[in-house]
Amino acid sequence: MSAQRASTPVRLGRAAAAVVLTALAAVVIVRLAGRRATPVPPSVPPPPEGRVVDVKERVRHEEYEGGRLVADIRGDTFFRGPDGRNHLTGSVEIMNLSPAGEVTSRLTAGEVAYEPGSLRFTVSGRVRVEAGDLVLEGESFEYDKTAGVFETTAGGRFASKTMSGSAAEIRYGEGADEIRLGGGYRVEIAAEGGTVTLSGRSLRYLRRERESRMEGVASLEGESFRAAAETITFVASADEAGFDSAVLEGGPRVGFGGRPSSYGRGEIAAVRMRLTFSRGPDALNVTASGHVSLTFRSEAGGTTTIAAPSAQLGYFRHDGLWTGEANGGVRAELAEAGGAIRTVEGDHAVFDGRMLNVYGAAGSTAVADSAEARIEAAEISAQSTSRRFFAKGGVIGVLKPEDGSRRTGFFAPGEDVVFSCEWLQPEPDADAYFLTGSVIVSQGSASVRGGEIELAGVAGRMSAGGGVAVTLTEADPEGRPGRTVEFGGREMAYRPDTRTLTLTGQASVRLSEARLEAGSLTAGLARDGLTFETLEARTAVSVSKGEYVGRAEAASYDPSARLLVLTGAPVLTDGKGGSARGAKLTFDLADDKILLENEGPGRSTTIIRS
Numbered sequence: 001m002s003a004q005r006a007s008t009p010v011r012l013g014r015a016a017a018a019v020v021l022t023a024l025a026a027v028v029i030v031r032l033a034g035r036r037a038t039p040v041p042p043s044v045p046p047p048p049e050g051r052v053v054d055v056k057e058r059v060r061h062e063e064y065e066g067g068r069l070v071a072d073i074r075g076d077t078f079f080r081g082p083d084g085r086n087h088l089t090g091s092v093e094i095m096n097l098s099p100a101g102e103v104t105s106r107l108t109a110g111e112v113a114y115e116p117g118s119l120r121f122t123v124s125g126r127v128r129v130e131a132g133d134l135v136l137e138g139e140s141f142e143y144d145k146t147a148g149v150f151e152t153t154a155g156g157r158f159a160s161k162t163m164s165g166s167a168a169e170i171r172y173g174e175g176a177d178e179i180r181l182g183g184g185y186r187v188e189i190a191a192e193g194g195t196v197t198l199s200g201r202s203l204r205y206l207r208r209e210r211e212s213r214m215e216g217v218a219s220l221e222g223e224s225f226r227a228a229a230e231t232i233t234f235v236a237s238a239d240e241a242g243f244d245s246a247v248l249e250g251g252p253r254v255g256f257g258g259r260p261s262s263y264g265r266g267e268i269a270a271v272r273m274r275l276t277f278s279r280g281p282d283a284l285n286v287t288a289s290g291h292v293s294l295t296f297r298s299e300a301g302g303t304t305t306i307a308a309p310s311a312q313l314g315y316f317r318h319d320g321l322w323t324g325e326a327n328g329g330v331r332a333e334l335a336e337a338g339g340a341i342r343t344v345e346g347d348h349a350v351f352d353g354r355m356l357n358v359y360g361a362a363g364s365t366a367v368a369d370s371a372e373a374r375i376e377a378a379e380i381s382a383q384s385t386s387r388r389f390f391a392k393g394g395v396i397g398v399l400k401p402e403d404g405s406r407r408t409g410f411f412a413p414g415e416d417v418v419f420s421c422e423w424l425q426p427e428p429d430a431d432a433y434f435l436t437g438s439v440i441v442s443q444g445s446a447s448v449r450g451g452e453i454e455l456a457g458v459a460g461r462m463s464a465g466g467g468v469a470v471t472l473t474e475a476d477p478e479g480r481p482g483r484t485v486e487f488g489g490r491e492m493a494y495r496p497d498t499r500t501l502t503l504t505g506q507a508s509v510r511l512s513e514a515r516l517e518a519g520s521l522t523a524g525l526a527r528d529g530l531t532f533e534t535l536e537a538r539t540a541v542s543v544s545k546g547e548y549v550g551r552a553e554a555a556s557y558d559p560s561a562r563l564l565v566l567t568g569a570p571v572l573t574d575g576k577g578g579s580a581r582g583a584k585l586t587f588d589l590a591d592d593k594i595l596l597e598n599e600g601p602g603r604s605t606t607i608i609r610s
Contacts, residue, residue: 407460
């Protein structure tokens with residue numbers, strides 16, 4: 001971590017280090033016993049029962065070094081009590097002074113008690129220790145100079161310019177340079193973006209190792225995030241100005257909330273987590289392992305849950321944004337506010353508050369499933385604000401009939417529709433799918449192929465472009481299996497309200513015995529959607545049958561009678577260069593003959609066996 005200005009949560013290291021200043025109180029107390037290094041003499045017998053001896057009033061002791069005042073000790077009364085201990089009571093004040101004569105630390109209390117010759121002291125009665133900008137307060141503290149321990153079990157409070165807190169137990173060990181808070185503690189640290197709160201049952205900080213361990217439902221909570229676990233271990237930076245990392249174990253959870261409403265809130269849980277801080281809490285990185293579960297809740301009420309063996313999450317508190325990835329086999333569930341659930345499975349995933357992208361491993365695919373569709377592809381994406389999937393890379397899938405009320409193009413309702421393409425994309429703000437790249441949509445013998453196909457609306461609107469081929473069945477009047485017919489064109493549109501299929505741009509249809517080409521073709525479909533009952537052609541119509549070619553402005557085909565009629569100045573040519581004109585040209589595909597009719601005076605019909 002750089003030596004830049006420390007950010008909020010990482011100031012815990014500084015806060016913990018500040019608690020070390022409580023030891024200054026102990027240093028001050030030692031002044032009462034002088035600075036002797038001589039062996040501790042035997043205990044002095046207590047005075048007669050119930051008596052107080054060696055009473056001194058208005059006590060003041062000043063200590064000098066090199067002619068300079070370094071300590072000033074005051075109290076109302078000094079005496080040795082019935083307990084055999086020396087007592088300094090009443091407005092006790094102990095000050096340490098700097099070489100410039102400024103007060104560097106101050107202790108005030110109701111009483112200081114110790115055994116004569118002993119290096120163990122009890123400070124009690126509204127104790128207050130001031131050292132630098134740190135203030136420590138409590139009712140009672142113990143200091144054992146020999147053991148190097150300064151502690152209280154009666155509760156204490158501490159505060160500085162940037163933090164405040166309290167603990168039921170406070171202990172500082174000089175030898176190990178160790179601080180302990182126990183019995184439940186709470187520390188609040190001021191920050192630019194708000195307050196960060198640390199809490200738990202106990203905290204232990206080893207200054208030499210720069211390691212802090214929080215236990216007992218430990219938590220770190222800021223303005224828009226909260227980390228909690230049975231145990232949180234921090235590693236402080238070398239200058240103790242912040243933390244390099246934190247490890248959470250024992251049911252760890254990290255919760256966070258996004259500022260943009262569309263990002264909602266989220267939580268990550270795992271067996272173990274590691275937190276690293278980049279630019280402080282504004283960039284919190286979480287590495288989780290072991291039964292990882294990530295949950296995101298949108299403002300609209302939807303929930304996305306991701307399960308994986310491992311995951312990484314980056315959270316930017318200032319913007320309320322998060323990004324991450326999950327690995328080792330991923331399963332995601334996306335639940336809408338109304339209860340509908342979609343699932344996506346794959347090898348790994350990347351995500352943020354708005355989009356989830358799931359990828360298949362090499363040689364395999366990701367799989368998505370919902371009440372509406374099942375999809376397999378190299379990559380599948382889902383938005384929290386949309387109930388549909390994005391997919392790309394060898395996409396195959398099935399559009400399900402759901403309750404039968406939704407139709408897919410002209411295909412029969414109540415049955416699956418199979419599709420394949422390179423890209424599958426929901427249309428923004430529309431109830432539609434857009435498929436591109438070698439698209440095939442089929443049901444039974446009926447199919448649509450094209451460069452791109454759009455499926456829109458509950459009623460089943462469908463359009464296609466980029467070169468289209470449509471396969472349908474020609475209706476048979478006697479109920480026998482119909483012949484397969486293939487339509488083609490540059491573009492296609494299907495209108496469900498009229499059950500008409502229109503192809504434009506070099507449109508064509510291959511009937512069993514003839515080929516029809518025109519500027520546009522419109523087929524009227526039966527209710528089953530798989531057969532056509534009528535066919536109309538417009539603009540530059542051409543019909544080829546064997547060596548004969550008929551041309552006209554319009555044409556119509558009746559599949560039940562198998563009659564193809566051309567109108568609008570029809571012309572019939574043969575392969576030998578001959579031609580004939582008439583008012584109507586009919587290709588009778590059932591009887592294998594061609595009829596050319598003239599109208600007006602001398603009306604006639606020419607019949608040609610084709």
